Amino acid sequence: MFMPATLFIYDNPVSNSFPTVGIIGAGQLARMSVAPALDLGINLLLLAQDSRDSGAQIANHVVGNYENVETVLEFAKKCDIVTFEHELIPLSVIKSIEAQGVIVRPSSAAFIFSQNKAEMRKRLSKFPGPKSEVINTASEASAFPAIAKAISGGYDGRGVWKVNSAQELTKVIEQVGKVLLEEFVEFDYEIAVMVARSPHGQASTWAPTLTIQVDGICTMTVTPAPQLNSEMSAKAQRLALDIAQDIGVVGVMAVEMFVKGDQLFINELAMRPHNSGHWSIEGSLTSQFEQHLRAILDLPLGDTAMTAPIAVMGNILGSTKTDMYRPYLHLMARNPRLKFHHYKKDVRPGRKIGHVNLLGDDAVELIHEVRHALDYMSGEVNE
């Protein structure tokens, strides 16, 4: 049977004052945290589901079930501080390890708002958002169309349904039980504002990012969101900072918003590095991955200024084409400015397996080039 080699990184005694950050989860977000951790000399330990996970391939890790309190506690004992790269760990597990004295950032008191959409709506009721209520039967719905959402566990549009009638809503409720029913916002476009906050209360944002979704999956981002004027941009950043402070989050958080005219509506929160901040790896002086480490360790935060006027990110989604190395030949020759980030995950149709970043000053050209790279990688174009 294939036994993955255990990765062992020598613990240099000179570096003893450098903390060990434990990340629950070992997917691509953990993988992309490895480079800044190496640069800063911070030790990382991942709690992986499998040694072949994207992050576990390149970092110290233990394999274990994040739903099991004893497993997570054992893991936490090897770390100075614990953080997350997904929202799946049960809140009860986070609370149990906190009760044992483990430093968890963000804490359960904030993390709940990224796990439970109903709690998030209740907590953020003083901030602008779609009208919403938790309902058990379709008869409680007052208007259609509406958006029905699973209260927890949804991602990439799974767990979100546009319902046009009571019959359609009934079908959803039969499938998932009670739902969060939201007013359908006919927004002009969607943005995300990445924000970071440290225990000291220092906080920073990056420029708001336009997120382009196809079938509920983010395919591309453009930063700064081209349609936002400076006033709206400042308003969106202010809103993200206010929410971060209000809920006391520590670490990096994505605040997803809808924009309709000059109105902003909060959609949801993710308390970890996020797809809408991937552009920051080359596009900002401080990437979201470095900033998350700085924030949870209560180090002074880094400068989030952009390194170019515009940053475009495109998600590489799995298709039937499995050779993801060969396309480099054509794409790197065609555009030496393209930056590739491959997650080394098994290629499955629709699965996020990497992303490309491109910086410059002409949004139309950048979008065209990124679109071409994605189409070439998926096999839709061959020149």
Ligand code: ADP
């Ligand atoms: P997920 O947890 O899967 O990311 P979201 O809550 O972000 O789910 O919803 C997925 C997508 O559904 C959003 O990006 C947006 O396009 C659409 N959507 C969600 N809520 C609403 C709403 N209240 N009105 C209109 N569209 C919505």
